[in-house]
Amino acid sequence: MIFKEADIPTQFEPQGASICLRDYSNNQGCPLMRPDLPTLALVKQGTVESELFELIHLEYRGYILADCDVQTLLQSVAAVYRGELWIDPHVMMRYLAPHHSGHLLTSREREVLFYLRRGWTNLQIAKQLAIAPKTVKTHVSAVLYKYGVRKRTELMVGSS
Structure with missing residues (x-):
């Protein structure tokens, strides 16, 4: 009913579906599989980091x-x-925060990282955060440095 109000088509059979909403909050030992459709995973508070990274790896x-x-x-x-x-x-804050690099991100860098991981451009991020694109570029550079990576795409999988 919620999806209908938001104009999002729903169905309970996979044939002809556009996306899948999969509940892993009650996974209880079921094997994780690569989805056939773009899939959104529901995870519980206590999900272990390795399981989340496995979902990321499974695309x-x-x-x-x-x-x-x-x-x-x-x-x-x-x-x-x-x-x-x-x-x-x-x-993101719980599992993909920059604890890997030993450096803490500022709150603004964490915001920028959130949007980077959603695939947003610097201009989109600047508009969303109401800051200059040059400021976004500075934050992106700081995040890349703190994670020890060269490309923003390496941040998409919570690079260690």
Whole structure:
């Protein structure tokens, strides 16, 4: 009913579907498989980092907490439906935060990283955060440096 209100087509059979919403919050030992469709995974608060990275490796297009609010659910489904990546900010901060590099990101760098991981351009990020594109470029450079990577695409999988 929520999806119908948001004009998102729904069905319960995989034939002809455009995206898949898969509940891994109650996975209970089921093997993780590469999805046939762009897939949004529902994960629980206690999901272990290795399992999340396995989903990333399997090319899931989005990750949200199973107990997220309705607005987050709708935004994430719509984003994946449009072919975008979506990582719930709570999932990103918990599992994909820069603890790998030993350097902490500023709050603004974490915001920029969130949008980078969704595939946004510097100009889109600048508009969203109401800052200059040159400032975004500075933040992107700082994030790349702190993660020890050269390309922004390396940040898409929570590079270690």
